[in-house]
Amino acid sequence: MNQFTSREAEVDVMNFLNEISYRYPEAISFASGRPTDKHFNIQRWLESAAKFIEHFSVKQGISYQRAEQLISQYGKTNGVVNELIAEQVRKDQGINCCDKDIIITNGCQEAMALCLLSLCREPDDVLLVCNPTYIGITGLADVLDIEVCSVDYHHEAQLLQTLGVKIEALIADKKRPRAFYLMPDFDNPSGLQLSLQARQQILELCSKYDVAILEDNPYGLFQYNGEPKPALYQLDESGCVIYLGTYAKTLCPAIRIGYLILPPHFLGDVQRQQALSDKLSSLKSYLSVNTSQITQAILGGVLLDNQCSVESLVVQPRKTYLDNRDTLVAALERFFADYRDQVSWNIPAGGFFLKLTLPFKFNSQDVAQCAQHHQVICMPMSYFAQDNQFDNCVRLAFSNLDRDQIVLGVERLSRYIIEKLAAQKLRIDRQERA
Numbered sequence: 001m002n003q004f005t006s007r008e009a010e011v012d013v014m015n016f017l018n019e020i021s022y023r024y025p026e027a028i029s030f031a032s033g034r035p036t037d038k039h040f041n042i043q044r045w046l047e048s049a050a051k052f053i054e055h056f057s058v059k060q061g062i063s064y065q066r067a068e069q070l071i072s073q074y075g076k077t078n079g080v081v082n083e084l085i086a087e088q089v090r091k092d093q094g095i096n097c098c099d100k101d102i103i104i105t106n107g108c109q110e111a112m113a114l115c116l117l118s119l120c121r122e123p124d125d126v127l128l129v130c131n132p133t134y135i136g137i138t139g140l141a142d143v144l145d146i147e148v149c150s151v152d153y154h155h156e157a158q159l160l161q162t163l164g165v166k167i168e169a170l171i172a173d174k175k176r177p178r179a180f181y182l183m184p185d186f187d188n189p190s191g192l193q194l195s196l197q198a199r200q201q202i203l204e205l206c207s208k209y210d211v212a213i214l215e216d217n218p219y220g221l222f223q224y225n226g227e228p229k230p231a232l233y234q235l236d237e238s239g240c241v242i243y244l245g246t247y248a249k250t251l252c253p254a255i256r257i258g259y260l261i262l263p264p265h266f267l268g269d270v271q272r273q274q275a276l277s278d279k280l281s282s283l284k285s286y287l288s289v290n291t292s293q294i295t296q297a298i299l300g301g302v303l304l305d306n307q308c309s310v311e312s313l314v315v316q317p318r319k320t321y322l323d324n325r326d327t328l329v330a331a332l333e334r335f336f337a338d339y340r341d342q343v344s345w346n347i348p349a350g351g352f353f354l355k356l357t358l359p360f361k362f363n364s365q366d367v368a369q370c371a372q373h374h375q376v377i378c379m380p381m382s383y384f385a386q387d388n389q390f391d392n393c394v395r396l397a398f399s400n401l402d403r404d405q406i407v408l409g410v411e412r413l414s415r416y417i418i419e420k421l422a423a424q425k426l427r428i429d430r431q432e433r434a
């Protein structure tokens with residue numbers, strides 16, 4: 001079993017990385033998937049709030065001053081910028097939905113919490129996740145004491161083969177697979193993107209067994225190669241997809257605004273959708289009352305200023321990330337040129353993460369050694385995994401570094417890895433001679 005299967009262990013991972021970053025502040029860190037802050041435009045965004053308040057006052061038929069007072073009060077549980085978000089996802093992602101089917105949340109993290117709390121309520125309810133997957137969901141399931149069943153995801157063919165088998169095995173075991181959490185676009189941590197065919201097959205399988213799909217899409221607008229693929233939500237005819245979104249990467253994390261979009265008929269049933277919507281809303285009212293209307297006003301103003309699209313906001317960051325990805329791949333090619341038979345990596349078509357595969361296990365001890373002796377920090381893939389299959393992989397986040405840091409960081413990491421390879425070879429040679 002993985003060393004990080006309990007909540008304590010997951011908290012430990014985060015504490016450990018924070019501790020390492022704190023102890024070695026000069027180290028170049030490939031650990032964090034933060035967006036670049038180069039393109040944040042805070043002053044302008046703050047000023048945009050007035051535009052939304054104006055819009056709100058006109059819509060409500062009240063004075064600007066009254067609108068300002070109402071926005072500063074407690075507000076509607078499900079949010080006040082829902083129609084603008086509905087328009088934004090329609091324009092940018094081709095997602096057609098009603099504003100009443102949107103619940104605005106405190107980041108995507110709260111949307112995930114609401115979904116798990118409302119879908120997995122009985123002891124036999126199980127959450128399916130990919131192996132490896134985002135710590136935010138498995139950590140949450142652990143906190144809520146929800147059983148997790150993982151589906152291996154080295155590549156999509158494996159995911160498709162295993163998903164149905166796992167669902168059937170759970171049912172045979174009298175368990176209820178209630179939801180499947182996944183990121184079809186530029187998965188965190190693996191960087192993988194599902195093909196259209198894979199999306200259709202996953203939808204077919206989940207709708208056959210009444211399994212809700214939690215489609216998390218924080219990185220979909222950061223695509224560097226190929227044509228964008230339709231969201232599962234768009235392809236869904238049976239009503240099994242709940243779409244999860246966030247403005248953490250398209251605007252900035254501090255906005256703390258995410259959302260969930262319910263399908264019009266949840267698992268084919270309008271009443272079931274209404275019941276779920278009511279449940280989610282009631283849970284939210286007890287968890288966080290409502291999402292800050294001040295940050296919603298900022299988001300609303302930014303959307304109004306940009307014709308309800310974030311495309312113009314992501315153009316520059318997307319260029320930065322593409323440049324970073326190419327710099328990272330070129331640096332890997334350069335510093336591991338003589339080790340291509342032992343060290344490999346994927347070239348993600350989008351997102352913030354690349355997976356490096358090594359011929360030895362890379363764990364917390366390696367992180368500490370890299371930081372201490374080589375001034376570079378990265379995340380073992382085992383932190384995201386449910387077992388030991390990914391112990392020899394590393395996640396490299398390339399979103400919040402500049403070119404020079406990436407090159408220097410890879411050079412430093414390569415020194416550590418090459419030293420370890422040499423030591424490994426020496427050990428094998430000795431064993432063979434003995």
Ligand SMILES: Cc1ncc(COP(=O)(O)O)c(C=O)c1O
Pocket residue numbers: 033106107108109110134136183188216218245246247248253257258
């Ligand atoms: C897969 C995934 N989901 C969601 C989020 C963001 O969540 P939030 O909107 O709560 O910041 C992240 C951020 O790192 C993420 O990687």
